[in-house]
Amino acid sequence: MTADRPDDDTGTVTGAGARPVLDVTGLEVHYGRRRRRRRALHGVSLTVAPGETVGLIGETGSGKSTLARTVLGLVRPSAGSVVVDGEDVTAHGARQWRDLRRRGVVQYVFQDPLRSLDPDLTVEASLTEPLLVRGATRPEAAARVRAFLPRVRLPEDLLGRLPGELSGGQRQRIAVARALVTEPRLVLLDEPVSALDSANRVQVLEILKELRESGVALVFISHDLGSVAGIADRIAVLYRGELVEVGAARDVVGRxxxxxxxxxxxxxxxxxxxxxxxxxxxxxxxxxxx
Amino acid sequence: MTTVSEKLLTRAEETGTPGRAGPPGSAVPLLSLRGVRIADGSDGREIVHGVSFDLTPGKVVGIVGESGSGKTLTCRAALGILPPHFEVTGGSVEIEGTDISTLSPARWTALRGATISAVFQDPASYLNPSLRIGRQIAEVVRVKKGLGRREARQRVLALLRAVHLQEAELVHDQYPFELSGGMLQRVLVAAAIAADPRILIADEATTALDVTVQAEILDLLADLRDRAGLALVVVSHDLAVVAQLCDEVLVMRQGEVVEQGPTRRVLDHPRHDYTRMLIRGHESYGLEKFLGQPKEES
Structure with a gap:
């Protein structure tokens, strides 16, 4: 499958290991026009290194959702740049974003797994789809999905079920599997455990911690410092549209x-x-x- | 006897003397649950399998559990507001020594608000969107305390100040949609203490709020306890929230109290696997990971 990866062809930059998977510089985002123009983000700069886990923490109105949406190409910034795995995506149009998503470089997990999963697709179809899109054959995709299931601690007999037939915790683990089965470089997780009960919350965090071994970078976006502090290498605190503090989790929490x-x-x-x-x-x- | 909100109000206006109030260790608990069992009458299935605790003035009991653990049903049983079909099928609930199963509807109406009161999650759904804030709280004090219009207004303003709402006059004349979630929850706390209850049940009252706002509401509840001797039942899915305030904690799971004891003992020496799992979640992924090892004393 490696030969099919288009990003391998472009990854000719030397020292690619040190290149950030996400590099946001001087980001400004405004909503509304003229007198209603309101600043949502101001001078936001943040890099995420390969394999790094960053907790992006912000409360209501901090701009964390705007930042996530900008990184995903859903909001166009008024200034600054977003570089994903070496590719400047700031001015990307819909087609370029589709190509980027197709390559599976960046993936997302939302708070509500029903948003990431098509209610009419079986678990198996949901999980094989991103692999098929990237050019895998059906048998390859099916084998890959079966091999991946134990890593999210799900049994094979769930493959034939629909999302509506699963518990909330199982659904979120499927959403995590769907995001990670293509071995992306970067995954944005928007409040991935906020809707889960304690047991499922711990389980999903444990699974994500193990999956980091593959070298994927994770960005947890959350209002709740307490729920993700322990899994993050670094924490970035967003307040009123500005990053007021970025540092090692131990330092941000301890000092x-x-x-x-x-x-x-x-x-x-x-x-x-x-x-x-x-x-x-x-x-x-x-x-x-x- | 000085009442809860009087103590708060005098404190708010800085004319009174602070201090922990409430009769010390009175013989009859304010609220007493004894082996309370609750069943869904439509199919006879038992949902809550026996809950017991005593609440004395100034004491705080915490109930922690997931949705579906029976913690909210337990609270609703104590308030006499179980949903349709649900009924207490075993054990007893006593408020100030009176078994609530013997209460007439009129006695219940008199007790609610004046003796036992509650604040829930999602404050907006407990307020009428088309009435100004002041009027909604005034209704409570006019009905429960028999105050006239002008007196009621003064009292409502004092209550709004007591829950640390800045610009009480402004808030008094605003509609619910004009306030933030944290402000609405303060309004609900003001309404809940307006008739001077001795017991306040806070059921996931801070769950929908930002952490910094949650801390303000928890601080406010601690103020109510310290200054007025209010007894609290704090219900949360988060063990850490319960740990902030509570003297005693009940850990519920699937209708069962799997662990119960003094908060410190439960946190330092949990006996049930489920409690240990809750603690492990915090120790591994929460701030606890960076804030040092558990202390003997806190």
Missing amino acids: PEHPYTRLLVGSAPTLRGTSADRGERAALRALLPA
């Missing part, structure tokens, strides 16, 4: 610098209480613009 990050970390409930007390939180809120 947050920006007042908003300090408030975010200090507000997150943990089994040992919150790291800031009521008074400290009140003081931090006062530091932030109203």
